[in-house]
Amino acid sequence: MKFIYEMHQMMLKNNIILVYEGEFTQEITKSVLAMAERNMDSMGEESGIKRKVFNVMVECLQNIVKHGDEYFTGEKKINTAIFMIGKHEESYIITSGNPVKDERVEFLKNKLDKINSLDKEGLKALYKEIIKSGSGLTNKGGAGLGFVDMARKSGQPLEYDFEPLGDGHSFFSLKTTVPRG
Amino acid sequence: MEIINLEGTEDTPKIILDKTNKIFSISGRSLPEDSAEFYQPILEWLDEYAKDPLPETIFDFKLEYFNTASSKLILDVLTKLEDIENAKVHWYFYEDDEDMEEAGEEFSELVDVEFELKPY
Numbered sequence: 001m002k003f004i005y006e007m008h009q010m011m012l013k014n015n016i017i018l019v020y021e022g023e024f025t026q027e028i029t030k031s032v033l034a035m036a037e038r039n040m041d042s043m044g045e046e047s048g049i050k051r052k053v054f055n056v057m058v059e060c061l062q063n064i065v066k067h068g069d070e071y072f073t074g075e076k077k078i079n080t081a082i083f084m085i086g087k088h089e090e091s092y093i094i095t096s097g098n099p100v101k102d103e104r105v106e107f108l109k110n111k112l113d114k115i116n117s118l119d120k121e122g123l124k125a126l127y128k129e130i131i132k133s134g135s136g137l138t139n140k141g142g143a144g145l146g147f148v149d150m151a152r153k154s155g156q157p158l159e160y161d162f163e164p165l166g167d168g169h170s171f172f173s174l175k176t177t178v179p180r181g
Numbered sequence: 182m183e184i185i186n187l188e189g190t191e192d193t194p195k196i197i198l199d200k201t202n203k204i205f206s207i208s209g210r211s212l213p214e215d216s217a218e219f220y221q222p223i224l225e226w227l228d229e230y231a232k233d234p235l236p237e238t239i240f241d242f243k244l245e246y247f248n249t250a251s252s253k254l255i256l257d258v259l260t261k262l263e264d265i266e267n268a269k270v271h272w273y274f275y276e277d278d279e280d281m282e283e284a285g286e287e288f289s290e291l292v293d294v295e296f297e298l299k300p301y
Contacts, residue, residue: 058248131291
């Protein structure tokens with residue numbers, strides 16, 4: 001039973017105000033958003049910060065819903081991921097982790113590196129370029145704008161990591177920092 | 182002409198398209214699971230309306246929040262307005278919501294429709 005205490009301690013130490021592990025759907029997304037909103041409301045968070053955190057959360061959660069690859073271990077099909085929000089003195093930290101197919105790693109790295117190399121004006125230009133490209137939505141229903149929007153709203157680089165899982169998949173961790181005030 | 186009147190939900194906007202009463206409005210939150218499917222009837226309605234529009238059409242956007250998948254569809258809605266003579270957009274934003282103000286500015290740069298940015 002000690003893991004309960006340890007997990008609680010770890011959450012406190014890392015200022016985690018919300019963590020969800022499991023399957024990700026639109027219904028789950030709405031519940032997680034509602035909980036995080038209530039949490040920020042009850043702490044009297046400033047509306048501008050709240051909006052930015054909400055914005056980053058939506059893109060992050062819907063990315064997982066749309067792209068969280070079904071991950072197979074042996075017979076079992078697992079489509080699970082983790083989502084966390086940390087609240088610190090200076091910022092909110094929104095993190096997600098989900099398995100992706102190895103063949104997507106290069107594409108994601110290139111996209112994130114490109115975004116991280118751009119300043120505010122560069123990101124705005126990229127956003128407009130993608131939105132008017134006329135290619136419509138992807139087959140997953142995304143606009144290809146999620147990461148760009150997360151970088152714009154947070155004003156910070158998107159930190160990421162890929163941990164090889166050794167079976168054709170990698171675990172994709174993504175961290176977005178939203179400064180407070 | 183048929184009236185579209187959708188109640189807003191926690192992830193879809195309130196939408197009224199009512200030619201008789203001259204109300205064209207999208208408000209609230211837009212982060213549906215499938216934005217293309219959600220906006221399809223709106224786009225079809227506008228195609229129909231464009232055949233015989235009112236002398237002036239003022240389209241109100243009063244969005245509190247929209248996700249990136251919706252932004253593409255909002256652009257599609259705005260693009261439809263380009264073909265309607267004397268169509269005009271009133272883009273409302275909370276006065277302290279710089280991101281929503283900027284979104285309005287960006288959309289206005291992307292389409293050939295008259296925009297008025299209105300803080301509230």
